[in-house]
Amino acid sequence: MQNPEVFILAIESSCDDTAAAVLKNDKVLSNVVANQLIHNQYGGVVPELASRAHQQNIVPVVDAALKKANxxxxxxxxxxxxxxxxxxxxxxxxxxxxxxxALALNIPLLAINHMQAHVLAHFIDEEGFEKPSFPFLALTISGGHTQIIKVEDYFTMTIIGETTDDAVGEAFDKSAKILGLPYPGGPLIDKYAQLGNPKAFPFTKPKVAGLDFSFSGLKTAILYFIQKKTSENPNFVTENLNDICASIQHTIIEILMNKIKLSVKETGIKQIAIGGGVSANSGIRTTLKETEKKYGWKTYIPKFEYTTDNAAMIGIVGYQKYLSQTFENSNVVSKARIQF
Structure with missing residues (x-):
């Protein structure tokens, strides 16, 4: 029988956002995130500065999460x-x-895989959002990851496709940098793309066998294209920014959708759930909803605040681990790289 009152404090500090959340069972009572704006001036996350900022932020963020949750x-x-x-x-x-x-309060400790959390964020009890049923395919797309995962239950997940080089978020940000846009550039490409013609400039899509992805070749093609066009017309980017962004976004979305179609064909699973920071992209969300109607898929898109790095998604995995009594002792170690 389910415990009527399980309270989980969740902490997320994998990159440059310090986050804390409190969940009561599968419901979020608070979800607090402190962003680190210092990295913007460097055009990317500086690890040393990130860890220092976490040290400054973690106590006030946890305190705010507990207070907000009452x-x-x-x-x-x-x-x-x-x-x-x-x-x-x-x-x-x-x-x-x-x-x-955990030691001071004498309560259990739960170690969470960040990528599993992006997948299981769909199981947060949120009004207006359906939860997928098993099995389903998860597309996790972020600044550091691009993966297609076959999800059979809460903790049985298999990566069936992943990027061989750049992640999709990196492709967006590096393309934005080529265009002279500030970091993080992915959201800006999305913003300008909504005003442009997605077929104005065709970019060659990389040919990668199976369900794996590659984005480094596309980034290089964009760089050479911009260099050639600006040598002919120094104002080319300024004059065509909306169309360039729309064309880049259209190409990236086509790459993602072609692999999802292939994964559905190979697995026979027609439930698709997306997660990770790039799933906030409006073009990807719109395209996924269109394909739902076109192919008879069932698609799941999480609430916006659960797409980027946040502690609520850590908490929902923690809740499932708590129910299965999967606890850690204080010897558990952090891992820069970790598999499912």
Whole structure:
């Protein structure tokens, strides 16, 4: 029988966002994120600066999450934290805090795989959002990952396709950098793409066998294209920004959709769930909903706040682990790379 009141404090610190959430069973009571804007001036995340900012942010963020949830720390049933993958310095801040607090409160510790959390974010009890049933295919798309995962139950997941080089979020950000857009550039490409013609400039899609992805060749093709056009007309990017962004986004979405179609064909599974920061992209969301009607798929798109790095998704995995009594001792180690 399900415990009527399991309170999980979740901590996420895999990259440059310090996040804490409190869940009561599968319902989110609070979900607090402190962003680190310092990285914008460097055009990317600086690991040393990220870990220092986590140290500054973690106590006030956890305190804010508990207050917003109206929960005393003594009411907590367990503490979940991101074990990996991620930046080691950042992960260590979150794991050290979680271990110390769990020890002080004498409650269980739950180590969570960040990528599993992106997949299982769909199981947060959120009004207006359906939960997928098993089995389903998960497309996790972020700045560091691009994967198609066959999900058979909460903890039985198999990667059936992944990127061989750049992740899709990296492809967006690097393309934006080529265009002279500030970091992070992915959301800006999405913004300008909505005003442009997606077929204005055709870019060659990389040929990769099976369900794997490649984005480095596309990035190079965009670079050469922009160099050639700006040598002919120095104002080319400014004059055609919307169309360039629309064309880049259209090409990336086609690459993703072609692999999803192939994965549905190979597995026979017609339930598709997306997760990860890039799933916030409006073009990807719209295209996925269109294909749902076209091919008879059932698609699941999480609430916007659960797509980027957040602690609520760590908490929902923690809740499932708590139910199965899958606890860790304080010797558990953080891992920059970790498999399902």
């Amino acid at each position: 929960i005393q720390k003594e009411q907590l049933s367990a503490i979940a934290f991101t074990q990996g993958p991620g930046l080691m310095g950042s992960l260590l801040v979150g794991s050290s805090f979680a271990k110390s607090l």
